Amino acid sequence: MGRSPCCDQDKGVKKGPWTPEEDELLTVCINKNGYENWRSLPKRAGLNRCGKSCRLRWMNYLRPDIVRGNFSDEEESTIIKLHALLGNKWSKIAGHLPGRTDNEIKNYWNTHMRKKLMQMGIDPITHEPRTNNLSPILDVSQMLAAAISNGQFGNNNLFNNSTPLEDLLKLQLIHKMLQIITPKAIPNINSVNPKPDSAINSFNTNSVNPKPEPAAAQWNAIDPHVFISQDANEESSENIWDGFEDNRLPGLVTVSQENLNTAKPGTSTTTEVYVQTRAGVIPGYYGDQILSSGSVSVSPAISGSNHPRSALHSSGSAVLEDWEKFLDDETSDSCWKSFLE
DNA sequence: AACAGACACAACCGCGGTATA
DNA sequence: ATATACCGCGGTTGTGTCTGT
Numbered sequence: 001m002g003r004s005p006c007c008d009q010d011k012g013v014k015k016g017p018w019t020p021e022e023d024e025l026l027t028v029c030i031n032k033n034g035y036e037n038w039r040s041l042p043k044r045a046g047l048n049r050c051g052k053s054c055r056l057r058w059m060n061y062l063r064p065d066i067v068r069g070n071f072s073d074e075e076e077s078t079i080i081k082l083h084a085l086l087g088n089k090w091s092k093i094a095g096h097l098p099g100r101t102d103n104e105i106k107n108y109w110n111t112h113m114r115k116k117l118m119q120m121g122i123d124p125i126t127h128e129p130r131t132n133n134l135s136p137i138l139d140v141s142q143m144l145a146a147a148i149s150n151g152q153f154g155n156n157n158l159f160n161n162s163t164p165l166e167d168l169l170k171l172q173l174i175h176k177m178l179q180i181i182t183p184k185a186i187p188n189i190n191s192v193n194p195k196p197d198s199a200i201n202s203f204n205t206n207s208v209n210p211k212p213e214p215a216a217a218q219w220n221a222i223d224p225h226v227f228i229s230q231d232a233n234e235e236s237s238e239n240i241w242d243g244f245e246d247n248r249l250p251g252l253v254t255v256s257q258e259n260l261n262t263a264k265p266g267t268s269t270t271t272e273v274y275v276q277t278r279a280g281v282i283p284g285y286y287g288d289q290i291l292s293s294g295s296v297s298v299s300p301a302i303s304g305s306n307h308p309r310s311a312l313h314s315s316g317s318a319v320l321e322d323w324e325k326f327l328d329d330e331t332s333d334s335c336w337k338s339f340l341e
Numbered sequence: 342a343a344c345a346g347a348c349a350c351a352a353c354c355g356c357g358g359t360a361t362a
Numbered sequence: 363a364t365a366t367a368c369c370g371c372g373g374t375t376g377t378g379t380c381t382g383t
Contacts, residue, residue: 015352015353016352016353016376016377017351017352017376017377017378018351018352037368038368038369039367039368039369051368051369052353052354052368052369052370053352053353055369055370056351056352056353057351057352059370060351060352061351061352088371088372088373089371089372090371090372091370091371091372102370102371102372103350103351103352103372104350104351106372106373107349107350107351108349108350110349111348111349111350112349
C-alpha cells in the first residue's frame with residue numbers, strides 16, 4: 001500500500017552548502033540520465049543527498065540555462081509589473097523571465113526591490129502610493145530615503161554643494177523629525193493657525209497675493225508655544241520653556257519683527273527668522289521664503305539657478321554653516337545633536 | 342588589524358496539491 | 363477509495379562577505 005518512504009527521512013543524508021565535487025557528480029548524472037525521478041537520482045549520481053536537495057541545487061544553480069548577474073532595468077520592470085499582478089507567485093514570475101529562478105527573484109525582491117519601492121513611496125505589497133495617514137514616521141522615512149537615493153546626503157557636509165531646493169528638502173526633513181518628537185511643540189502651521197494663510201503666503205513666492213499682510217502678529221497667534229523673537233541675539237522674555245535653551249538648534253533663522261513685517265515677495269533680503277518652540281528653534285524659515293511646517297513648496301523659479309533672489313541661497317548658506325558647526329561641535333552634548341547625527 | 346553589524350544569497354523547511362501503489 | 367510519496371512553491375534560516383568603526 002502506498003509508496004516507499006521518502007529519501008528525506010533517510011538518516012545521515014548530507015545537508016548544507018554543496019561542494020564543487022557534488023555539483024560535478026549531479027551535473028554529470030543529469031546530463032547523462034535526465035531528471036525524471038529526483039528521489040532515485042542521488043543514488044544514481046553517487047551523492048549522499050536527498051532528492052529534494054538535488055532538485056533545488058539543479059534548478060536554482062546548476063541548470064545550464066540559468067542567467068546570473070545583475071537584473072536589468074527591463075527585468076526589474078517586469079518583476080514589478082508581475083508582482084503587482086500576481087503577488088508572491090515567484091515561480092509564475094520566473095516563468096516570464098527566461099533564465100531566472102523563482103528563488104533568485106524572490107531573494108532579489110526581498111533584498112533590493114522592496115526597499116527601492118519603499119524609497120519611491122510605493123507600498124511593495126499593494127503597489128499603491130503610501131499615504132501619510134498611517135504614521136508620520138512614514139513621511140520621514142520616505143523623505144530620508146528620497147534624499148539618500150538622490151545623493152543629497154551623499155557627502156559628510158550636510159549643506160555643502162547643495163541647491164536651495166535640496167536644502168529645503170533637508171530642512172523639511174529635520175522639521176518633520178522634530179514634529180514627531182514633539183508634536184505639540186512644533187505644530188503644523190497650516191492646520192493650527194486659524195488665519196495662517198496670509199501670514200505664510202505673504203512670504204511664499206508661490207502666492208499671488210500682491211499685498212502681503214504683516215505676518216508676525218499672526219505668527220504669534222499660531223500657537224502659544226511658537227513665537228518670534230525680536231532679536232536673534234536675545235533670549236526671548238517669553239520663553240516659557242525654561243531648560244530648553246541648551247537644546248536650541250543653530251539659529252537657522254532669525255528675524256527682526258520690523259523686517260518680517262516689511263518683507264515682500266520678490267524682494268531681496270538677507271533677513272533671517274527663527275521660531276522658538278518648546279523643542280528648541282525650528283529651522284527652516286529664512287529670507288523672504290517662509291516655509292510652512294507642513295510642506296515645502298518651491299517653485300521651479302526658486303529652485304533654478306537663474307532666480308534673481310540669490311539672497312535666498314546666500315542667507316541660507318550662512319545659516320547652514322552654523323548647522324555644520326553645530327554638528328561638528330564636540331563639546332556640545334545637545335540631545336538634538338545626537339538625534340540629528 | 343580586529344571586531345561587529347549589515348547585507349546578500351544559497352539552502353532548508355514545511356505545506357498543499359497531485360500522483361500512484 | 364485511501365494512504366502515502368513526490369513535486370513544487372513560498373517562507374525562513376544560516377552562512378559567507380562586505381562595510382564601517
